[in-house]
Every structure is written in C-alpha cells, then in structure tokens.
Amino acid sequence: MAVLVTGGAGYIGSHTVAELIANQEEVVIVDNLYQGHKEAVLGGKLYVGDIRDKEFLDQVFKENAIDAVIHFAANSLVGESMKDPAKYYHNNVYGTLCLLEKMNEYGVSKIVFSSTAATYGEPENVPILETDRTFPTNTYGETKLAMEKMMKWFDTAHNVKYVSLRYFNACGAHESGRIGEDHDPETHLIPLILQVPLGKRPHISVYGEDYPTADGSCIRDYLHVTDLADAHMRAVKYLREGGDSNIFNLGSGNGYSVKEVIEMARKVTGHPIPVSVEGRRAGDPAALIASSKKAYDVLGWKPRFDSLEYIIGTAWKWHQGHPNGFAK
Numbered sequence: 001m002a003v004l005v006t007g008g009a010g011y012i013g014s015h016t017v018a019e020l021i022a023n024q025e026e027v028v029i030v031d032n033l034y035q036g037h038k039e040a041v042l043g044g045k046l047y048v049g050d051i052r053d054k055e056f057l058d059q060v061f062k063e064n065a066i067d068a069v070i071h072f073a074a075n076s077l078v079g080e081s082m083k084d085p086a087k088y089y090h091n092n093v094y095g096t097l098c099l100l101e102k103m104n105e106y107g108v109s110k111i112v113f114s115s116t117a118a119t120y121g122e123p124e125n126v127p128i129l130e131t132d133r134t135f136p137t138n139t140y141g142e143t144k145l146a147m148e149k150m151m152k153w154f155d156t157a158h159n160v161k162y163v164s165l166r167y168f169n170a171c172g173a174h175e176s177g178r179i180g181e182d183h184d185p186e187t188h189l190i191p192l193i194l195q196v197p198l199g200k201r202p203h204i205s206v207y208g209e210d211y212p213t214a215d216g217s218c219i220r221d222y223l224h225v226t227d228l229a230d231a232h233m234r235a236v237k238y239l240r241e242g243g244d245s246n247i248f249n250l251g252s253g254n255g256y257s258v259k260e261v262i263e264m265a266r267k268v269t270g271h272p273i274p275v276s277v278e279g280r281r282a283g284d285p286a287a288l289i290a291s292s293k294k295a296y297d298v299l300g301w302k303p304r305f306d307s308l309e310y311i312i313g314t315a316w317k318w319h320q321g322h323p324n325g326f327a328k
Contacts, residue, residue: 002026002064003236004108006051006099007072008044009036012114012170014179016070016229018042023233028064030057031073037326040179051095054102061106068110068236069103071096074144077187078118081139092143096150104158110239111151112232115164117221117249117290119145127291130166130247137283148247155245163235163243165228165295167250168288172224172311173318180318181225182325189220190312193262194319197271204273206258208280211287219255219287224305224314234299248299251290252306261308268312 003020007013008029013036020027027044030051038046045064049056051073060066074092075081081088103111118141119134136142151162171190173180181191195201209216231250238246256264259275266273295301305311 001067002028004028004030004060004064004066004069005044005072006030006069007036007074007114009033009038009041009046010072011181011183012225012228013072014040014042015174015225016072016232017044018174018179019226019229019233020044028060028066030060035075035183037182039326040182042179051099052091054098057098057102061102061108066106066108068112068239069099069108070112070114070232070236071099072114074114076116076140078138078140079187081143085139088139088143093146093150096147100150100154100160104154104160109160110236111160111162112235112239113147113151113162113164114232115148115166115247116141116144117166117168117288119148119166122285123288126287127251127253127289128249129291130249130294152245161239161243162245163239164247165231165235165250166247166290167223167228168221168290169223170225170228171222172226172305172314174226175314177314177317177321180315180322182322184325189258189261190222190265190315191319193265193273194269194316196273197269198319198323202274203276204262205276205278206262207278207284209259209277210280213257213286215257215259217258218284219257219289221251221255221289222261222308222311223250223252223303224311227303227305230304231295231299231301234301238299246298248295249290249292250295250301251292252303253289253292254306255287255289256308261312264308265312268309268316
C-alpha cells in the first residue's frame with residue numbers, strides 16, 4: 001500500500017517524502033509545481049497536476065493502491081492571503097474538498113493534514129495547548145481551520161479518520177544538503193538571514209525590539225523540517241493502527257528570539273550579519289510557543305534536531321550548495 005503526499009515537491013512535503021522512502025514506504029506524490037520543485041522529489045512516483053482537477057485525481061487513485069494521504073498542498077503566505085482571500089479559499093478549501101471526495105469515493109479513510117498554529121490567532125496561553133480557542137487573525141489561518149472542520153464532518157459522515165498537525169516555523173534542511181528551503185518570495189526568518197552572508201541582501205531587518213521579552217525581539221518556536229516529517233509519519237502509523245481522529249500541536253517547547261537566531265547564524269556562518277531595526281509589524285505577538293506534550297504522549301514524537309546551531313547549520317549547508325535554490 002502507498003502513501004499519497006499532496007504538495008510533496010514543496011519544502012516540508014519533499015522532506016517527508018524523503019523520510020517515507022528511507023522507511024521503505026511506497027510513495028506517490030502529487031504537486032502542481034506552482035510552489036514546489038521537481039528536483040526536490042528524491043524518489044517515489046510523481047504526478048504533476050492539481051488536486052482541484054478531479055479527473056487527474058481519478059487517475060492517481062486508480063493507478064495506485066493508496067491507503068493513506070498526507071496533505072500539504074496549500075498556499076501559505078499570510079500577507080498574500082489577506083490581499084487575495086479568494087485564491088486561498090479556492091486552492092486550500094476547495095482543493096481539500098476535492099481530495100476528500102475522491103478519498104471517500106476510492107475507500108481511502110486516513111489523512112494526515114499539515115495545519116498551522118495560525119488557527120489559534122492571538123494566543124491565550126504560552127505555550128499553546130490544543131484545547132485553546134481557535135480564532136484566526138488572517139485568511140490563511142482561517143482556511144486551514146476550515147479544512148480541519150471539513151475533515152471532522154467527513155469523519156462523522158464517512159468515517160474518514162484524520163490527524164491535524166499544528167505547528168509554527170519549519171526550518172533547517174535535509175542533512176545530506178540535497179534538499180532545502182526554496183520559496184519565492186521568501187518570508188521565513190532563517191533563509192532571509194542567510195541571504196546576508198550569501199551577498200543577496202545587505203542586512204537583516206528586525207521588526208521591533210521593544211517587546212516584553214529578554215532582548216526585546218519576538219520569540220518563536222522553530223522546528224527542524226526532518227522532525228516535522230517524522231511527526232507526519234508517526235501520525236500515519238497512528239491512523240493505520242486504528243487511532244481516532246485527533247489534533248496535535250508540534251513544538252519544541254522552547255522559543256528563540258529573533259536576535260538569538262541572528263546571533264547563532266553569525267556563529268555558524270562566520271559572517272557579521274548587520275541588522276536594521278524597524279518598527280513592529282501589525283499583528284506580531286511577542287511570543288509564540290506550542291506545547292507538544294500530547295504529541296509526545298500519543299504519537300511518541302519529540303524533536304530530535306532541536307539544537308538551533310544544528311538547524312541553522314543544515315540550512316546553511318543547503319543554501320551554500322544552492323545559492324539560487326533549485327535549478328529553474
């Protein structure tokens with residue numbers, strides 16, 4: 001039986017495909033390559049197409065014995081989602097509806113969903129718990145929450161079991177240096193920092209240094225992409241063993257401030273990395289850290305690569321070897 005990975009040519013998806021293959025899973029990948037890269041797929045069977053194309057999905061399900069799905073395919077830029085909400089509802093929500101309909105039609109009853117801690121909005125508690133209220137503050141988080149709720153009702157009506165994994169900042173790269181982060185535009189902190197020693201920008205901007213934190217800059221929860229891939233595999237195993245639908249936060253339990261990340265990048269790269277302090281960005285909470293106790297208790301998952309030095313070191317290895325990302 002095969003695992004279908006939608007969005008498997010993207011950043012987290014490609015690392016999950018690599019881990020699945022390393023664990024002797026048969027893998028089928030679906031990606032429209034709008035954000036993904038064919039070169040990021042290190043194995044498995046790749047179908048290039050869109051999950052909103054039902055005839056295309058028919059082909060994928062007919063040609064493969066799929067027993068579980070890991071669903072990454074979605075747009076994920078917060079700023080863009082606020083400017084073009086229709087794009088996010090059409091791709092994220094309607095795309096998921098098409099996928100769930102075909103899963104139900106072909107008798108595939110297990111799906112692991114790449115969700116986001118943006119479903120919580122402004123946190124009530126730090127660290128954030130799965131039982132905290134969900135009140136997204138942007139369209140991206142709202143569509144991800146809508147996708148979760150859709151899965152809940154497909155479970156109720158059709159017994160399609162799901163695991164939703166909510167996490168913040170995926171980072172780092174595969175230890176081999178063969179695959180890593182390549183977004184256009186890039187919005188994530190670590191690759192933006194590393195553009196400075198690569199000569200692609202003169203400095204890194206820090207948005208606000210007057211937050212109620214130890215050094216005044218925002219604190220965030222960073223997870224190595226291979227740890228995230230491991231969590232998705234464990235969630236598939238959980239569903240295969242009869243686990244009920246569930247939601248899990250994935251977090252390190254420890255946050256790093258923006259300034260701490262920059263300082264570690266200086267150590268790893270040996271570059272001074274100049275900083276420009278800017279004003280706060282609207283809607284940036286002081287600290288976002290997720291509790292992953294439930295994931296540890298139920299899935300047996302905990303981060304293995306939670307050293308900030310290791311995270312940035314693997315990212316630096318990838319970016320040094322691919323200063324312009326994947327071959328275009």
